[in-house]
Amino acid sequence: MRPENYQAVPLGDSNEYEIFIGPNHPGIEGNYALKLILDGDTVVKGTTDAGYLHRGFEKLMEGRLWIQNLAIVPRICVPDPAPMEVSYSLAVEEIMGIDAPIRAQWIRVLQLELSRIAAHLFTFGGHAATTGMYTPMYWGVADRDLVLDLFEDFTGGRVYSIYNIPGGVRRELPEGFLEKLSHLLDYLESRQNDYDNLLFTNQIFVQRAKGVGVLSKEDALEYGVTGPNLRACGLAFDVRRDDPYLIYDQLEFDIPTQQKGDAWSRILVRRDELFQSIHILRQVIAKLPSIKGPIRTAIPNPLSWNVPAGEAYARVESSKGELAYYVVSDGGDKPYRVHVRGPSSMHAVQTLEFLAKGARIEDVAQIMFSLDACPPEVDR
Amino acid sequence: MKKIDYRDKGSILNPLKNLQFFARKPITEKLEPRPASASYRGFHINDMDLCIGCSSCQKICDNAAITMVEVPSIKEDAAKGIRNLRPAIDYGRCCWCALCVDICPTSAIEMTREYVHTCDGDDTDSYFVFPSENGIHDLKFAKGWTKTEDSDLLDRIRRPMGEMKPEARINNFDEVVDGFTMEMAVEEASRCVDCGLCEDACPAHMHAPNYIRSIYEGNLEQAVEWMYETNPFSHVCGRVCTHICEDACSLGRVDENGVKNSQPIAIRWLKRFAMDNVSKATIKHIAQKGKTHIKSGKSVAVIGAGPAGLTAAFDLAKKGHRVTVYEALPKAGGMTRYGIPNYRLPEDRLDQDIEVITSVGVKINYNVRVGTDISMQQIHQENDAVILAIGLHNGRSTRISGSDNKAVVKAVDLLRMIPQGDKFIAPKSAVVIGGGNVAMDIARSMARLQMKQHNKVNVVVSALEALGNSFLADDEEVSESLEEGITILDSRGPKQCVISKGRLTGLETVNVLSIFDNKGRFSPKYDNSDLQYHPAEMVIEAIGQSADITLLGKDLIEELDWDRGRIKINDNGSTSVEWLWSAGDMVKGPDVINAVADGHRVANDIDSYLTR
């Protein structure tokens, strides 16, 4: 809803009052709003107000050639665009009955894990900022920029890589890229102490985050929560391991979990995951040079490329959780239907409303950010 | 990695440890334009000379950011496939995906490593950019995202056309090529980027992009409909067209930086495929489309039932005029029947084209030689307009010494005899003078006859031109001839036919130093010291043809304006005599598709003349 169209609801004689936060709340990635009914500082009821980022991507994709959609999909989640590209490509490949060459699959993993690192760094900063700490945000964004430098190096774009294509990836890694990546990983590991000091062992932050937005495992399952948020409730589920795609089944990595399901658990899971991603990337660096071969399976001329009729549900693990593309082809040169199942669509609406209830107003932003909710995944 | 337990409380002092940062040297980034990484998708540059204006970039652009702009200072050349359209980019819409770079058939459009463009206030015009080689701000940034073999999006390689093995085809006149299967045709058609350069290049402007698209969609009938809009000789052109379209095809470009091997769409073979796979009845039905049922009451005579004459007759008949065609030979088709051997164009295909043409109401009088059986005056009196389209049926002679011997013959005369079923005994050895497609036709026909009759091929082709780029015959003709055991001697000029006791024994040739003089005129220079002798029972001259204009009669020849031995015509094919038009090879030089185009042109002009 446009803010100018918002009208406060008079709440009669009770002590309750309604406030509207958003759509440019600093603690929220992208534009999103909440209507809160408060009793004192306590939230009685929270209602999400989505739609500020609705660009009709699913509809747009129905009107564009299969290849043209590559430029749209990463835009659905700005902080973590790579899984979008990969998921779309995987779905199209499944319908076409082709596989990307092995080397391309390794490169895709490299891109996905780098993207995950970038997204988590962003989230650390954002989460800290919702508790009033801005330095982690500057750090997080600055270090993410170093990751973006690498994206620029091998994909040609800093944020929107547009690097995947059904059948593989668009170009070979540049020379010396793996060394650069290795240096970056060393650097990120060297920063661990700084981040721990500033954030993860900072008593102020720990106390602010502990016990906030508690989600039990049962509730999490009921509300369709996935990804780090689910793992923070004690369920070790990860699409990469349990519904493996690409070459994830050839990689060795742990699935970090926590038990309490609160904001503190969630950010701890993300912290550990970031280092798991570094661990995965080290394996990619070791293995990739020995994997020779093409990086693309040929697809027809994109201007007359009909994907055979069929449908596919391609799931990947994004930094936010289970991301899936359901793609339907009627045999034409454009998708008949693309449905984007963004993980945040589960986290940012029902789960957030559920957790907001009974929370204190100063924690609402933190709850939202601790869920790592990405509003464009809701709006699409 | 250090573990942090959920229960860890942390310390209020920990963040203070980061005060050490005050003791570190600050990192300073200079605020100046810095080049991005080597494959960055920055702003566009476009090499104006490489760009051909095909507009593929505009089609692939997912944000409709590209406008094609006409640049009058760029010279268009339809035959080479160059348009004066160039892309302009709206950076208010561009998303820097670089699909335009990856699809560009000529690797003309690329991106730089430049990051920033901004403007003051409302000056949004600066967002609409016409990229040149210098980049958006003339700052000469290095190239960023350019096309690589990996990132190229086009399907560059032709689906191979199967053909008979040389040993299987050498003793017969069966068609050499197999033709596409449906699957191959659809795949081949899918390679098309729909730029339309082929249509512009084609003399008849056949709607090739449209029929390729129809074939891709599996709708062969619609493909044939598109063909009949411009060409009633689609069977013939599907086999023996000189395919100027394929030379103009945007996929036929090779560039040393990006894609090294790229082959044009096999437009001719696709046409052949569609025509072969639609029934004659359906084609007849398609040919009827657009035919008026109103009789104009005017009548037109066409002299010569070749592609030009019959195309004109086809058009005029559909427009309601009464059309009579006079043909001196027993069958129609002109040079396509009496010049092109069956292994390239089977007669039944030609018969079908002609049957379709006659089915719209064209009447052909066979075995009527104008000038002998009926006079020009009589035809003029009986008709409102006359089209002269008699082709080039007189072979030219080299006029070298000995060429008047009866064993020295013209290629056209020989070729005419073969399909007429004349009992013809092939010489055991023959030398062909000439390097064009006619020379190859007669050489290959002769080779077949020799194999049939003597079980041994002995044909030598002596051509002025050097093999390679300047050679006149098509590459595939040359390679297939060589496969069939024909010897091609390039850069050889004929010196004399050696006659001994009135009998031809062979041909002497000399090495060619140059073919044209410094003004570009045909004036071959020979090195007489490099003499070779080729024994042969027959020497065949295939160096060109001329029209036999005696049928016109003395008065008409005098009345007409002439242009270097050819009848002078204006752009519409009309001669200086009001009721007479001329079309086809005799005025435009030998080529089927040009003849078809000429036929349309003349028919249009006559129609407006008759209905004015």
Added chain:
Amino acid sequence: MSLESLNEILNKINTIKITHKHKRRIRVDVKADSLTTLLELIKGQASFLHLSAITCVDWIEDNQFELVYHVWSYEENCLISAHTRIDRDDAKFVTVYDLYKPADFFERDIYEMYGVFFIGSPRMEKFILTEWFGMPPMRKDFDSEAYVQETFNWTEYNPDWLQELSDQGGGIAIKPEDIRLSGTLHNKATHREREKAKKEHVVGKGWKS
């Protein structure tokens, strides 16, 4: 759980059609009236606890909406996609909210985007398109491109280089909106088409001028 016992559970629905796409993907097609029963069965007896998504596909030519329920089992590591079709003119269906809470989000989304009403769903109300009163826009008969053309203007540009080219007799030849038409390729670059276009508008002018 073995594949056999899963098949056994699925086959309790009479009219079911089961397609094993690969190890972890099963497609089932059921009649609309047995969909809820199916979901109850696989949730209750086969641990398919996680509703991953509900997708609606508008098969306008069949005059049907297809609803696809993607359900995942954390124990079996398997995804069942249950497909069913409903009448497009009478676009109503029962909610599965009682079984799967996330259905609230998906059903509300489908209601708003396709106009399928889910009986019993807790929030059949506006969600993302709070200020939209037209046809549900994801329906195939809503032409978003036409809507955009009607509603918004193309930016008008008239930079110096374009003015120069216009003065020389050139200028804009093919506008992007002429060729794109939702990705349908229409050749506008041949001489034939350009001559036609020249008759229709004066080359060298700006956009909608």
